Amino acid sequence: MVTSRVPRRHPSEGTMVPTPQPKGAASASPDRAIRVLLTTPDASMPGGVAQYLRVLRPHLPGDVLYFTIGSRSERERTGAAMLRVLQDSWRFARTLSQGNFDIVHLNPSIVPKALLRDGALLVLAKALRTRVLVFAHGWGDTCERALSRHLSPLFRLVYGRADAFIVLGKEFKERLRRLGYNRTVFVQAAPIEDDLLACSYERRVRRCADGSHQKFNILFLSRIEKEKGIYEALETYRILKQQHPYVSLTVTGDGSHLSRAVNHVQTLNLADVSFSGHVEGTAKYEIFQSADAYLFPSYSEGLPLSVLEAMASGLPIVTSAVGGLRDFFENGTMGFMTQSREPEVLASLLSRLICDPDLYAKISLFNHKYARDQFTSSQVAAQLERVYRFLHESAD
The missing domain is CATH 3.40.50.2000 (Glycogen Phosphorylase B;)
Structure with a gap:
């Protein structure tokens, strides 16, 4: 179980530091679990994001609810995809509003479809006053160039509202900064089976x-x-x-x-x-x-x-x-x-x-x-739990 009162590790530091309480907020209960709504591709789909979450899932606590989004078939037609996006967004808003979640954990890659889909979910989550963690898995160079040249204000408007990002390398942290994201960025490893x-x-x-x-x-x-x-x-x-x-x-x-x-x-x-x-x-x-x-x-x-x-x-x-x-x-x-x-x-x-x-x-x-x-899955899961705790204990 992920609990809320533990020391936190700042992403840019190597030592454990005390966790400040949000200004004006009551102290969190030491036994209160952190409820996380985590978006995931369909488990049957190939790809790095699905594999990452399949490997990590047995090691994450029971207070994480997995919410399937994205294509359910590699042969999905355009009309079906548009309908599925609307249905997923409606289910997401309903689940989030009814579930008393502390954190929404999104898992896009930096590619157009994923950014549009998860951007809508991010806006919904912030409208419902929920902290949002964005884990950028893959990184599309062409998409990044388009964002830098033409769409960086829109990227900052939407993804700048995320409370933290996770990336898979220091290079991506620097590239995220160049896109205008100026909040917390964690660099983490990927797990192996x-x-x-x-x-x-x-x-x-x-x-x-x-x-x-x-x-x-x-x-x-x-x-x-x-x-x-x-x-x-x-x-x-x-x-x-x-x-x-x-x-x-x-x-x-x-x-x-x-x-x-x-x-x-x-x-x-x-x-x-x-x-x-x-x-x-x-x-x-x-x-x-x-x-x-x-x-x-x-x-x-x-x-x-x-x-x-x-x-x-x-x-x-x-x-x-x-x-x-x-x-x-x-x-x-x-x-x-x-x-x-x-x-x-x-x-x-x-x-x-x-x-x-x-x-x-x-x-x-x-x-x-x-x-x-x-790179063991238990080690990477523990890293992710520390990020959840950091977000839960940090002030907006």
């Missing part, structure tokens, strides 16, 4: 460290979209396959470019490429266990959960320098991060992992330990 940390990875390390080179399986796990770097990944593999004939590639995920990616593999006549579709649970754990390195040449990210999951599984990482990864990624210690998405560069970095078994083993062991120490 605890079961991934329980999976054994030592056999893979021994296999790759013995220098026998009987196999080396590269994993690309993501939405299959151009912006995720799928074509760079395939071209990287083509180059690497010429140098190391025993390598293979596993492509995991669904998306609008899946069929094109399959056709591209056939056009390039690439051998030893498998497409496994969208996976969850045990099937996902097995995918990670069968891989030897993780390739992620994405164009733009918040904090990609798949990279954290790969680290938890003991996989060395080769990634583009995107989003919140820049805040913690140690080049050469966790794998390799590069500003380039050129396949020749990515292939050379993967080749270093293949050709240096000692380096491979050190990275694998380090990544598993780092993920275990930093």
Whole structure:
């Protein structure tokens, strides 16, 4: 249970500080639970926000009410979407007005549809005098540029009313400031599933460290979209396959470019490429266990959960320098991060992992330990609870 009288950690400080009471307000009861209305995508939908909340949900207190918004189907028509938005907004207002909630927790990405939808909910929540926390998950560069050039006054008018934001990297905190948001911003990690940390990875390390080179399986796990770097990944593999004939590639995920990616593999006549579709649970754990390195040449990210999951599984990482990864990624210690998405560069970095078994083993062991120490779902849930307490104890 989240209770209201505890010390708070200011987002920009590293020590616990006393919590001031709101001016003119009575002291909160030490036993009073903080009631949170948390918006969530449909649990069956793919995507980082849905996965984040699925992983975190078992570790959050019972005083959090989950309120489903957004598309219920990937094939939703425009008319149905408009009707659904109106219905969701009406249900939200009714639930909020009847539920005596202390905090509304919204979970948009910085993309047009999500900002419009959640902006309306934010206005409703503030009209009902409820504190609002906005967690910006994904970050659309094109949307941000449009906001900066043409719509920053509107963004400040609506989202400037939020009592706090959470972002997934220091870079996004700075970008949020440039959009004109001047209230509290927390920078937090993303959670990984605890079961991934329980999976054994030592056999893979021994296999790759013995220098026998009987196999080396590269994993690309993501939405299959151009912006995720799928074509760079395939071209990287083509180059690497010429140098190391025993390598293979596993492509995991669904998306609008899946069929094109399959056709591209056939056009390039690439051998030893498998497409496994969208996976969850045990099937996902097995995918990670069968891989030897993780390739992620994405164009733009918040904090990609798949990279954290790969680290938890003991996989060395080769990634583009995107989003919140820049805040913690140690080049050469966790794998390799590069500003380039050129396949020749990515292939050379993967080749270093293949050709240096000692380096491979050190990275694998380090990544598993780092993920275990930093990204468990219970740790991230505790961080979020501290944010709830901070908001509940802060004056408007």
